[in-house]
Amino acid sequence: MSDTKEEPWTVLRLLEWTTNFFKSRGSESPRLDAEVLLAHARDCARIELYTAFSEVPSEEQRVAFREMIRRRGEGTPVAQLVGYREFYSLRFRVDENVLIPRPETEHLVIEALDVAKAMNISDRPIRIADVGTGSGAIAITLAKNINNAEITAIDLSEAALKIATWNAEHLKVTDSVRLVHSDLFESVAEPATFDIICSNPPYVSESEYEQLDPTVRDHEPREALVAGIDGMDVIKRLLETAPERLEVGGRLIIEISPMIAELCEELVEGTPTLGDLRFIKDLSGQRRIVSLARV
Numbered sequence: 001m002s003d004t005k006e007e008p009w010t011v012l013r014l015l016e017w018t019t020n021f022f023k024s025r026g027s028e029s030p031r032l033d034a035e036v037l038l039a040h041a042r043d044c045a046r047i048e049l050y051t052a053f054s055e056v057p058s059e060e061q062r063v064a065f066r067e068m069i070r071r072r073g074e075g076t077p078v079a080q081l082v083g084y085r086e087f088y089s090l091r092f093r094v095d096e097n098v099l100i101p102r103p104e105t106e107h108l109v110i111e112a113l114d115v116a117k118a119m120n121i122s123d124r125p126i127r128i129a130d131v132g133t134g135s136g137a138i139a140i141t142l143a144k145n146i147n148n149a150e151i152t153a154i155d156l157s158e159a160a161l162k163i164a165t166w167n168a169e170h171l172k173v174t175d176s177v178r179l180v181h182s183d184l185f186e187s188v189a190e191p192a193t194f195d196i197i198c199s200n201p202p203y204v205s206e207s208e209y210e211q212l213d214p215t216v217r218d219h220e221p222r223e224a225l226v227a228g229i230d231g232m233d234v235i236k237r238l239l240e241t242a243p244e245r246l247e248v249g250g251r252l253i254i255e256i257s258p259m260i261a262e263l264c265e266e267l268v269e270g271t272p273t274l275g276d277l278r279f280i281k282d283l284s285g286q287r288r289i290v291s292l293a294r295v
Contacts, residue, residue: 009062012053014038018069025073033078040082041065075215088141092167097159099224101137104282105200107289108255109141111280112198115251115291116146119195125150129245131184131199131238134224136164136177138198143173151177154188157223184237185245193247200255201234202227231260236267243273246294258286268292
């Protein structure tokens with residue numbers, strides 16, 4: 001990407017070159033990656049690039065862009081380069097201490113919103129727990145979309161809780177979101193029970209972890225991804241401990257890997273306090289969310 005007098009490095013030319021470069025490095029979304037990084041370097045909205053194709057970014061902007069291209073080419077996720085990820089139309093700060101929110105997790109949010117609406121609780125706040133909150137994406141999104149929510153966001157990682165706290169403050173939900181440092185429910189006091197418990201827990205097996213894309217394996221926290229030999233360690237603990245924390249009729253909603261859907265189904269069948277099992281499929285038709293009622 002050297003400068004030439006004959007052909008200036010316009011926004012369009014930069015995007016085309018970078019898209020081809022990212023394609024050669026195996027990016028699943030090379031054009032989107034290029035646009036997000038260039039918009040960040042120019043301090044503008046991504047859509048503004050489309051009316052600026054003929055403009056030539058400043059040398060300072062091109063230097064910043066080149067550095068991000070280099071790091072992206074080495075595997076650093078785009079979200080970590082720009083410091084945020086969009087999730088459910090909200091912008092969340094992220095870094096190497098938290099998982100980057102994925103579109104699949106929006107299915108969990110939608111299920112929780114539907115469940116909350118169906119509960120029709122009006123005489124008190126709807127009490128929700130988000131176990132393993134990470135960046136706070138689930139808890140904060142629910143707080144922004146449920147008027148009468150009282151949400152407890154739980155994480156074992158103090159570094160993750162710092163990011164979640166920043167996001168809660170930035171998105172102005174500190175009145176309804178309480179952050180708790182805890183291993184599942186061990187250090188969670190009041191409220192004693194919840195109407196909804198959500199979780200996007202670690203569910204990758206040890207063997208699967210070794211096969212993950214280096215962009216994920218080398219840049220996102222291992223403890224937020226891996227859950228033992230079969231990927232079920234944390235989910236098993238959730239199924240054991242969540243029922244006593246749920247109101248009768250309340251729901252436990254967990255994101256899972258489609259590869260462990262059958263194992264989850266078998267476990268639920270052996271848990272007498274949980275029933276009304278339903279799976280929510282992702283856009284590829286895979287079972288991605290398990291939703292259970294406290295009976």
